[in-house]
Amino acid sequence: MAGFDVEAALRWARFDPGKTLARRGDALLPFADDSTLAGQALLLDTCVYIDQMQGRAPALNERMIETRQVNHSTVAVQELMHTLGVLNPKDKRTASVIAAVRAQLDAMPGHRMFAPDAEVLGRAALLAGMLCRLQGYARDARLKALQDCTLFLQAMKLGFTVLTANVAEFDLLLQLVPAGRVLLYRREA
Template identity: 45%
Template sequence: MAPKHTSRKSVLGTIQATIDDIPEHRLHAPDAAIWGQAGVIAGLLSRLSNLPKGEGHERKFVNDALVFLQARQLGATVLTGNIRDFAFLSQLVPAGRITLYRSTGMPRSI
């Protein structure tokens, strides 16, 4: 959305209200150790995936690793349709728990 778009203020207000409605006990920020581990794991994913560099895959791998490691720290299971990346993650860090799904009619990524 462009900064001068007519609905920008309204949309940002709605997003802020939604975030404000989330109870504090539901928000968990990764600590420095999780960020460090996520960086290492994202680097491994990047090298193992053979995807082209500079197209945003590295950032996506960091985000996936953060979600995976944070869930592991909290004792939670990640429910995801991102089969390729999270299957790799579960092999690299077997202590994490994932539940993978594939929607009907969805193209296979692996």
């Protein structure tokens, strides 16, 4: 890949623990609460949009989104559009899902949309490969790991905090790269 420093990425990846990681207890994780309403700019994980559309986002998320600068990643756009691609066009519910996703995407201002660069993509692939090996991920989990790693490292490079409900996945990323910033939340029932 032109413009990508393989040696720097391999030096950066020396944090490989060489063993399977265990999910830590909630008390050790950065869950959002009222004390985290204000702070660094956010980069939203795809689950935030989905939880908003399905009415499962906690009220705290909405208050945080109103308080902090909110940014969007082309990774989330890609995941949302993939969802539309797998929908059955003949299913009666498809039109309403397309409308909801379209509304989410239309609400993302262009000046707050960021695409990962070659450095982020290369390092994310390396990090995702390590996770897949360490955690024994099956084929279907590998793409999800790559997308999570890309979003995580993109936020890190831009100085943003990832807002996500994907507790287990982002706990592992924080164990491997503690310098990353994440705020976790639980979905409403």
